[in-house]
Amino acid sequence: MTEDRKLDQDVMREPVIEIKGLYKSFGDLEVLKGVDFNLQKGQNIAVLGKSGTGKSVLIKIIVGLLKPDRGSVNVLGKEVNQLNAKELDALRLRVGFSFQNSALYDSMNVFQNLSFPLTMNFKKLSKAEVKDEVMDALEAVGLADKAKQMPAGLSGGQRKRIGIARTLILKPEIMLYDEPTSGLDPVTCTEINELIVEMQERYHTSAIVITHDLTCAKTTSQKVAMLIDGSFTKSENFEDLFDIEHPQIKSFYNYNFTK
Numbered sequence: 001m002t003e004d005r006k007l008d009q010d011v012m013r014e015p016v017i018e019i020k021g022l023y024k025s026f027g028d029l030e031v032l033k034g035v036d037f038n039l040q041k042g043q044n045i046a047v048l049g050k051s052g053t054g055k056s057v058l059i060k061i062i063v064g065l066l067k068p069d070r071g072s073v074n075v076l077g078k079e080v081n082q083l084n085a086k087e088l089d090a091l092r093l094r095v096g097f098s099f100q101n102s103a104l105y106d107s108m109n110v111f112q113n114l115s116f117p118l119t120m121n122f123k124k125l126s127k128a129e130v131k132d133e134v135m136d137a138l139e140a141v142g143l144a145d146k147a148k149q150m151p152a153g154l155s156g157g158q159r160k161r162i163g164i165a166r167t168l169i170l171k172p173e174i175m176l177y178d179e180p181t182s183g184l185d186p187v188t189c190t191e192i193n194e195l196i197v198e199m200q201e202r203y204h205t206s207a208i209v210i211t212h213d214l215t216c217a218k219t220t221s222q223k224v225a226m227l228i229d230g231s232f233t234k235s236e237n238f239e240d241l242f243d244i245e246h247p248q249i250k251s252f253y254n255y256n257f258t259k
C-alpha cells in the first residue's frame with residue numbers, strides 16, 4: 001500500500017461527530033434514550049426512523065439548537081454543550097444544514113439567496129469574489145442559468161438544489177440533509193441522490209442524511225442507522241440492516257417497497 005493511500009485511510013477513520021449516551025425528553029415524553037452515534041470524516045450515514053422518533057431533535061442537538069439532558073456530543077473536536085454563543089456560531093459555520101423545505105428567501109433571486117449567507121459570514125470578500133463563489137456553487141448543482149430567477153419560479157427539485165448550493169457555499173465540513181428527496185418525483189429524487197454523492201466526492205464532506213426514502217439511503221450513504229424507541233441500531237451496510245429481525249425494521253422495509 002502506498003503511503004498516500006494509507007494516509008487517506010487514516011483520515012477516513014477520524015471521527016467528526018461522536019455522540020455517547022445522549023438523552024433528551026420534553027416533559028414526560030422521552031425522545032432520545034441513550035443514543036450512541038459516530039460519523040467518520042468523508043463518510044455519509046443515512047438516519048432512518050418512523051415519524052416522531054427524534055431525528056430532527058438529534059440534528060438540533062448536534063448544532064446546539066437544543067440542549068441534551070445528559071450525554072456527550074462532540075462535533076469536529078468540540079463538546080457542543082460547553083460552547084458559548086460565539087463558539088457555537090463558529091461551529092455552525094462548519095456544519096451545513098439543508099432544511100426539509102429548502103427555506104429560500106422568496107423576496108430574493110437565486111443569486112441573492114446564495115450571496116446573502118456568504119456576505120453575512122465572510123464580510124471581507126470582494127464583490128467579484130462573491131460572484132465567483134456563487135456562480136461556482138450554482139454550477140456545482142447544475143443551475144448556473146437560474147441565477148436571476150426568483151424562487152417562486154423554480155420547481156421543487158430546483159429549490160432543493162439551490163438549498164443545497166446555499167449550504168455548500170460556506171464550505172462546511174459536515175452536511176446535515178433533512179429529508180432531501182421528500183415530495184419529489186422519482187426522477188428528481190435520483191438527481192438529488194446523485195448530487196449528494198457528487199457533493200461528498202467534490203468537497204470531501206461527511207454527511208448525515210435523514211430520510212424515509214430507502215433508495216435515497218442506499219444510494220447516498222455508506223452506512224444506515226435506524227432510530228427505534230429512542231436509540232440507534234448499530235450503523236450497518238444497507239443490506240445488513242434489513243437482515244436484522246426486528247419488526248420495526250421489517251415494517252419500514254416492507255412499507256417502502258410496497259407503497
Ligand SMILES: Nc1ncnc2c1ncn2[C@@H]1O[C@H](COP(=O)(O)OP(=O)(O)OP(=O)(O)O)[C@@H](O)[C@H]1O
Pocket residue numbers: 026029031049050051052053054055056057058
Ligand atoms: N421543542 C420541542 N418541544 C416539545 N416537544 C418536542 C420539541 N421538539 C420535538 N418535540 C417532540 O419530539 C418528538 C420527536 O420529534 P422530531 O421532530 O425529532 O421527530 P422526527 O423523527 O424528526 O419526525 P419526522 O420524521 O416526522 O420529521 C416528537 O414527538 C415531537 O413532538
